Amino acid sequence: MTAPALDEVYGYVQERCLWQFSSRAWDRTENIDGVLGTLADLLTNTPVNPSSPTERLFLADARVLADQLRERFPDLGSLDAAGVRALLESLRERVTQVAITQSRNHELHEKAY
Amino acid sequence: MPMVLLRCDKDIPEREKHIYLKAPDDDPKDFLPLANSPTIPGTLSERGCAFCGAKLVIGGVLKDTIQMIHGPIGCAYDTWHTKRYPSDNGNLQIKYVWSTDMKEPDIVFGGEKKLEKAMHEAFDEMPHLKRMILYTTCPTALIGDDVKAVTKRVMEARPDVDIFTVECPGFAGVSQSKGHHVLNIGWVNEKVGTIEPEITSEYTMNFIGDYNIQGDTFLLQQYWDALGIQVIAHFTGNANYDDLRGMHRAKLNVVNCARSAGYIANELKRKYGTPRLDIDSWGFNYTAEGIRKISTFFGIEEKGEALIASEYAKWKPKLDWYKARLKGAKMAIWTGGPRLWHWTKAVEDDLGVEVVAMSSKFGHEEDFEKVIARGREGTYYVNDPNELEFFEIINAIKPDVIFTGPRVGELVKKLHIPYVNGHGYHNGPYMGFEGFVNLARDMHNAVHNPLFNLARTDVRATPVVELKEAV
Numbered sequence: 347m348t349a350p351a352l353d354e355v356y357g358y359v360q361e362r363c364l365w366q367f368s369s370r371a372w373d374r375t376e377n378i379d380g381v382l383g384t385l386a387d388l389l390t391n392t393p394v395n396p397s398s399p400t401e402r403l404f405l406a407d408a409r410v411l412a413d414q415l416r417e418r419f420p421d422l423g424s425l426d427a428a429g430v431r432a433l434l435e436s437l438r439e440r441v442t443q444v445a446i447t448q449s450r451n452h453e454l455h456e457k458a459y
Numbered sequence: 460m461p462m463v464l465l466r467c468d469k470d471i472p473e474r475e476k477h478i479y480l481k482a483p484d485d486d487p488k489d490f491l492p493l494a495n496s497p498t499i500p501g502t503l504s505e506r507g508c509a510f511c512g513a514k515l516v517i518g519g520v521l522k523d524t525i526q527m528i529h530g531p532i533g534c535a536y537d538t539w540h541t542k543r544y545p546s547d548n549g550n551l552q553i554k555y556v557w558s559t560d561m562k563e564p565d566i567v568f569g570g571e572k573k574l575e576k577a578m579h580e581a582f583d584e585m586p587h588l589k590r591m592i593l594y595t596t597c598p599t600a601l602i603g604d605d606v607k608a609v610t611k612r613v614m615e616a617r618p619d620v621d622i623f624t625v626e627c628p629g630f631a632g633v634s635q636s637k638g639h640h641v642l643n644i645g646w647v648n649e650k651v652g653t654i655e656p657e658i659t660s661e662y663t664m665n666f667i668g669d670y671n672i673q674g675d676t677f678l679l680q681q682y683w684d685a686l687g688i689q690v691i692a693h694f695t696g697n698a699n700y701d702d703l704r705g706m707h708r709a710k711l712n713v714v715n716c717a718r719s720a721g722y723i724a725n726e727l728k729r730k731y732g733t734p735r736l737d738i739d740s741w742g743f744n745y746t747a748e749g750i751r752k753i754s755t756f757f758g759i760e761e762k763g764e765a766l767i768a769s770e771y772a773k774w775k776p777k778l779d780w781y782k783a784r785l786k787g788a789k790m791a792i793w794t795g796g797p798r799l800w801h802w803t804k805a806v807e808d809d810l811g812v813e814v815v816a817m818s819s820k821f822g823h824e825e826d827f828e829k830v831i832a833r834g835r836e837g838t839y840y841v842n843d844p845n846e847l848e849f850f851e852i853i854n855a856i857k858p859d860v861i862f863t864g865p866r867v868g869e870l871v872k873k874l875h876i877p878y879v880n881g882h883g884y885h886n887g888p889y890m891g892f893e894g895f896v897n898l899a900r901d902m903h904n905a906v907h908n909p910l911f912n913l914a915r916t917d918v919r920a921t922p923v924v925e926l927k928e929a930v
């Protein structure tokens with residue numbers, strides 16, 4: 347079995363997840379780090395204990411995404427915990443790059459909503 | 460290739476920055492149509508005015524509120540009766556409209572007295588109504604009527620009424636989007652937190668950005684009832700004015716229309732720490748995903764799965780019947796903005812329909828990021844389109860059906876292309892599971908309507924001289 351390629355996983359996340367496209371750069375950063383961080387825990391069977399409403403929301407988004415990725419990319423199961431975390435870290439970098447640092451959206455850095 | 464200058468735009472080359480044709484292997488970082496920018500002189504935009512965005516889209520939906528429009532009568536008529544958002548109390552908001560009917564002498568000498576009289580008159584005539592939203596329009600903003608001072612006087616004279624002012628004349632922004640913004644921010648600053656709602660469930664949320672178009676809110680409410688979730692405020696489908704004053708007490712803000720109402724969700728997060736969950740409430744796959752996320756947030760996953768299973772059992776066979784007959788149909792979506800990204804994958808995944816062109820009147824660049832991420836290659840993505848562009852794109856992509864508003868819809872009907880009302884719906888509601896079957900049915904009836912084939916047939920015996928445009 348081969349591990350799913352970053353491009354494929356990124357393609358799915360980009361098409362599926364609204365949280366990466368919220369209004370401002372700071373919201374996007376918070377969501378991308380929060381959801382993908384929780385996703386890494388879920389996919390490596392690390393216990394997740396949300397302590398705030400925002401963390402509960404990250405868990406809700408991440409759990410749905412974890413189920414979708416497991417179904418879509420069964421080869422994820424061939425990765426050990428370090429492999430999953432490495433893949434998700436690359437994914438986080440790619441999503442951050444496209445949705446924030448290299449985004450052409452002029453409103454991302456406006457001070458107010 | 461990806462940014463496109465259409466032939467009809469040769470004299471307004473600035474339009475190239477607004478039209479994107481997605482090509483294979485495009486890097487998403489390289490292309491994004493310019494959006495929420497001023498309409499280019501020389502293009503006949505189909506945008507609405509900023510006042511319209513506040514009144515017609517959001518405020519005018521409220522079912523217990525006088526909508527006082529301080530301006531000439533046309534501002535009132537243009538924003539009344541064209542959206543089909545019913546209520547469960549007899550559709551007051553669809554039946555009645557209020558205007559100060561400003562005339563030339565009022566513009567010359569000022570309209571504050573006339574406004575004050577009209578506000579009292581409205582409350583006197585409808586003594587059961589105690590809430591009002593007051594809107595300025597271009598003329599009354601230009602003459603500088605102090606509507607806040609008038610509001611203060613009326614509220615002092617009538618302690619049992621509450622009035623919210625929206626100062627967003629038509630010229631305040633580049634499109635109706637500005638009106639959404641002004642109303643959202645004004646409401647959260649002035650009205651949220653001024654009432655304590657009665658809490659009846661440990662699970663509470665606001666459902667933001669759903670306007671009960673043909674009963675969307677009624678339909679979704681069945682799901683929240685089944686899950687035992689109290690919706691403190693629907694922003695603003697079938698809502699009361701005071702429901703929206705208690706939005707600070709919800710534990711979760713669920714956002715459907717992020718364009719018209721994302722601002723209030725952002726502000727509620729900033730001020731009260733309430734998390735914001737964005738979902739798509741059209742489509743089977745998406746609705747199920749939204750219910751799953753909400754249920755997970757509240758820790759009621761089993762209830763959520765049971766609801767999804769029973770809705771699938773009821774509606775999926777019907778959806779599949781339409782899917783078999785719609786597979787491969789080519790669709791264009793020419794609406795305001797968010798329905799582009801809500802619908803493009805939903806119709807593809809649930810119905811096998813290909814979306815080949817999309818245009819947005821008031822979307823921002825954020826909306827284009829979402830829709831380009833979800834949309835197909837070979838599809839046009841257009842910001843602030845004009846009619847000639849529509850014609851040229853229709854020729855290029857030959858859609859089988861166009862989801863758009865009645866104005867453009869009547870236009871494309873003349874080309875013998877069926878349209879479905881993408882704003883107010885044909886026979887909705889369209890949200891949720893049952894709603895998406897309604898959408899599929901309307902699309903099926905449009906695509907397979909035999910009348911269009913008949914209409915295309917020229918039955919005249921002899922060729923007729925073509926009419927030429929005057930030059």
Ligand code: SF4
Pocket residue numbers: 508509510511530533534537595596597598628629630
């Ligand atoms: S543009 Fe100005 S005058 Fe025209 S309808 Fe809008 S508010 Fe009224």
